[in-house]
Amino acid sequence: MRTQRTHDKIYLNESSYNEPKRLHKFICQVSIEKVDENEKLNLCDFGCGAGDFLYYVRSRLPKSNLMGIDVLPELIDKGCTNLPSVNFQLGNVLDSTLRSSNEFDKVFLTGVHMIFDEFETCFSNLIDWTKPGGSVCITGMFNPYPVDVIIKYKHSVDYDNDMYEDGWNIFSQQSVIHYLKKKPKVSSFAFHEFKIDLDLPKQEDYIRSWTFPTFSGDRLITNGLCILQPIYLLEIKL
Numbered sequence: 001m002r003t004q005r006t007h008d009k010i011y012l013n014e015s016s017y018n019e020p021k022r023l024h025k026f027i028c029q030v031s032i033e034k035v036d037e038n039e040k041l042n043l044c045d046f047g048c049g050a051g052d053f054l055y056y057v058r059s060r061l062p063k064s065n066l067m068g069i070d071v072l073p074e075l076i077d078k079g080c081t082n083l084p085s086v087n088f089q090l091g092n093v094l095d096s097t098l099r100s101s102n103e104f105d106k107v108f109l110t111g112v113h114m115i116f117d118e119f120e121t122c123f124s125n126l127i128d129w130t131k132p133g134g135s136v137c138i139t140g141m142f143n144p145y146p147v148d149v150i151i152k153y154k155h156s157v158d159y160d161n162d163m164y165e166d167g168w169n170i171f172s173q174q175s176v177i178h179y180l181k182k183k184p185k186v187s188s189f190a191f192h193e194f195k196i197d198l199d200l201p202k203q204e205d206y207i208r209s210w211t212f213p214t215f216s217g218d219r220l221i222t223n224g225l226c227i228l229q230p231i232y233l234l235e236i237k238l
Helices: 007-013 022-031 052-060 073-082 120-129 173-180
Strands: 002-004 042-046 065-070 087-090 104-110 130-143 163-165 188-193 210-213 219-222 231-237
Touching: 022 052, 022 104, 022 130, 022 231, 042 052, 042 120, 052 065, 065 073, 073 087, 104 120, 120 130, 120 173, 130 173, 173 188, 173 231
Parallel strands: 002 163, 042 065, 042 104, 065 087, 104 130
Antiparallel strands: 130 231, 188 231, 210 219
């Protein structure tokens, strides 16, 4: 089976610079809420896209050094144009030579680990690149049940094509816990559940997520892949 990831190019035509996403606010609430705004930290967002999350971080930590790394040059160019105070670079989180050991105080990875059919490589790199005493924040889908789920999809219009899309794997929290317990650099970790507090409408692009209400008044997130999205922030403290 051949696979690719093309859906991220949608971010070339949209922006949340001036209206931060609920998820970005949640990540900052967990990871930097208690950080003094005058502190000068070295932060990096891997898989940064056009820098929407870093734009919000800049408003919270104006004196910190911010870096964004992504595999798509078009998104890097957009980020450089809109956020001149952020250092954007082209690169892949799977490349262990991309950054130096113990380089950053905090690193972020949002919606990226789900692209890969194994999580260990990118997690190991993030841990290596982060200083002792720092933290790694990985946000996306994590299965609360002890089952690792690998998902590939293609649109019906491409029925005769053997190319499938990546991006929606759901690794179990239990598998991640087994892995983290074997990493001597990790001092503690926690999964923080994200609960969305607004309605997302269904769009023409069925890969985009939407919400529907439960009897308890909460909202569940789904999309045209017919999966419920268990979104958590995995906070790893070193």
